[in-house]
Amino acid sequence: MKSDAETVRGAIDVPDKLDKNNEFYPRELYQCLNSAFEWQEFIDIEQDDAFKQAFWEIVQGHCSLYTCENETKHSDLSVKNLNFRVVEGAIRGVLNDWDLAKVGDSARALPKRTRTGTLPFMSADLLEAWALLLPGRSKAKPLPDHIERFDWESMFYVLFWIACHYDDGKDVNPMALNDWVYPDRAVLPAIKRDLLLLPDYGLITEYFLPLAQTWLDPLCESFSKGYNAQNRHNKELSFKCVNPSDFNNETLGGHVTYEAVWKIFKT
Numbered sequence: 001m002k003s004d005a006e007t008v009r010g011a012i013d014v015p016d017k018l019d020k021n022n023e024f025y026p027r028e029l030y031q032c033l034n035s036a037f038e039w040q041e042f043i044d045i046e047q048d049d050a051f052k053q054a055f056w057e058i059v060q061g062h063c064s065l066y067t068c069e070n071e072t073k074h075s076d077l078s079v080k081n082l083n084f085r086v087v088e089g090a091i092r093g094v095l096n097d098w099d100l101a102k103v104g105d106s107a108r109a110l111p112k113r114t115r116t117g118t119l120p121f122m123s124a125d126l127l128e129a130w131a132l133l134l135p136g137r138s139k140a141k142p143l144p145d146h147i148e149r150f151d152w153e154s155m156f157y158v159l160f161w162i163a164c165h166y167d168d169g170k171d172v173n174p175m176a177l178n179d180w181v182y183p184d185r186a187v188l189p190a191i192k193r194d195l196l197l198l199p200d201y202g203l204i205t206e207y208f209l210p211l212a213q214t215w216l217d218p219l220c221e222s223f224s225k226g227y228n229a230q231n232r233h234n235k236e237l238s239f240k241c242v243n244p245s246d247f248n249n250e251t252l253g254g255h256v257t258y259e260a261v262w263k264i265f266k267t
Helices: 004-009 048-067 104-108 124-131 148-165 188-197 206-238 258-266
Strands: 082-087 090-095
Touching: 048 082, 048 090, 048 148, 048 206, 048 258, 124 148, 124 188, 148 206, 188 206, 206 258
Parallel strands: none
Antiparallel strands: 082 090
16 A cells, blocks of 8 residues: 555646636646656755746645645645756756655544654644643643645745845855754744744845745735734633634634735735
8 A cells, every 4th residue: 555655756747727716827837746857956046036936836736736636735845845957948846855745634644743844844833732742741732634824834934944044045144043943842833923923034135035025024924913813712712702703723714825825926
């Protein structure tokens, strides 16, 4: 019987049309899922337009697999898993490393303490669930099912990391965001929450300032508003309000939806 990772690696045929809202023409997307091609590190892309186009293609491919019949979830977005390849002189985005991918219902059957993601780029909700599993914590809960917005949040952290470190393909700020890499795991959720509340755009390199304005800031606002709405809802539940407001946790109260994220990446 094939593992989930083997199933994903075999999914070479990616649907041409990937946009749920029918806003884009069909196109061939080089979202390659095997290792038969020569890939390069995403951070080596030097042109701003090529960087955005390649990342946009990765977003398309990720969304296509997530919404396909088998609901394939990558679950481990990180800087190292973003690559590109050159096809007939054009740069094409590649999402690599599907070893933690989950297919269909298997995504809802995670063994206890199964981590899904790379810690520096995991969503705040997942990090908080993991922090509760640390020794001495009495409020441990089952890890939540992996949902689409976890990967959107990981994409934000990946972009923020790249924008703080790189300028024209060179790491000019190697110490930036070190607290993401060497933290006490118990405080990492708070670090991410603080970033979403008060992002330090002073860390962004000059090369990526335009991307910070068009992508990072709108994404950050969406997650910040969503987590604030989640906090208000949880407070209502804690205070046992008579009529607590409804709250869609998968979209953080409607603030982080496919349509909202897609609109940002279109700019």
